Amino acid sequence: MELSIVIPTWNGRGLLARYLPSVLAECDRVAAAHGCVPEVIISDDGSTDGTAAWLVAAFPTVRCVSSPINQGFGPAVNTGVAAAHGAIIALLNNDAELLPGALGPALPAFANPELFGVTLRAEAPDGAFATGGKLGRFRRGFWEAWRNYDGTAGPSFALVGGFCAFRRDAFLALGGFDPLLAPYYWEDLDLSYRARKRGAEIRYLPHPAVRHEVSATIRRHRPAFARRAIIHRNRLLFHWKNLDPARLCWHLLWAHLVLVQLALKGDFAYHAGYAQALARWAAVRRFRRSERPCWRRSDASLAVTAPPAAASTARASVSAPAPP
Helix, strand or coil, X not given: CCEEEEEEECCCHHHXXXXXXXXXXXXXXXXXXXXXXXXXXXXXXXXXXXXXXXXXXXXXXXXXXXXXXXXXXXXXXXXXXHHCCCCXXXXXXXXXXXXXXXXXXXXXXXXXXXXXXXXXXXXXXXXXXXXXXXXXXXXXXXXXXXXEEECCCEECCCCCCCXXXXXXXXXXXXXXXXXXXXXXXXXXXXXXXXXHHCCCEEEEEEEEEEEECCXXXXXXXXXXXXXXXXXHHHHHHHHXXXXXXXXXXXXXXXXXHHHHHHHHHCCCHHHXXXXXXXXXXXXXXXXXXXHHHHCCCCCXXXXXXXXXXXXXXXXXXXXXXXXX
């Protein structure tokens, strides 16, 4: 089974210099164990630090596909996946170090034809558990996917975009990461939810796979208020796009209550995000009309509220805050 590793990057030459050797070392291990040499694709998202030219000289076996402008995480991933040849895509952040044996256990999992993807275990730079299998519950009008479990394989509410593997053909059939959510945040939850709502499975593999420097690129991209507004915008868009009609009505009630709640607290990032989401309402309606015929599962059936037996749970670092 052919494997392609896709790494999106924006002005991440220093991060690639630090972490790309771990990726190439894992490619050698996969080749020795499975008889296929993975390709590595760097999707350069409009970098201005000379990443593309540097890669040619420093890592000549790595392919680089470049965008002339910075579009964001989702579009960069879509470009990389489109250029890939492997049936399975391993998607990594540019600030992720692959640990020895990280990808080997993932490939046999795809013998299950119902499997869309697997999410991998991530450690913090100090080696502590960071992210694992995702639990998801619908509470106060919003999906929450902030809790993780570890210790055993099992279902996951979602893939984690910075360290996961999935079927390329299924990713393309879903349309990839939705550019409506660019430049970043919630793309992985949105993609996972759409795949599962169409009937596919997502699993968690608990073996040590990645050591991750959290949001090393995003912290440099926008001021904190603008990042928080994007988080809120995309959280709203995710729900507006994907919920069944009855649950969407319940969500909208809570979404408007949050407007009042956070105004009283003097926190207006949510309001900025709401305005940005509302400006995209026409695109949301077009998406719902095209996607609803593909739905095979109800929202209620997609909850993953408890870990498998013998698993441990933890509230780990996440890419977006829990709803108020």
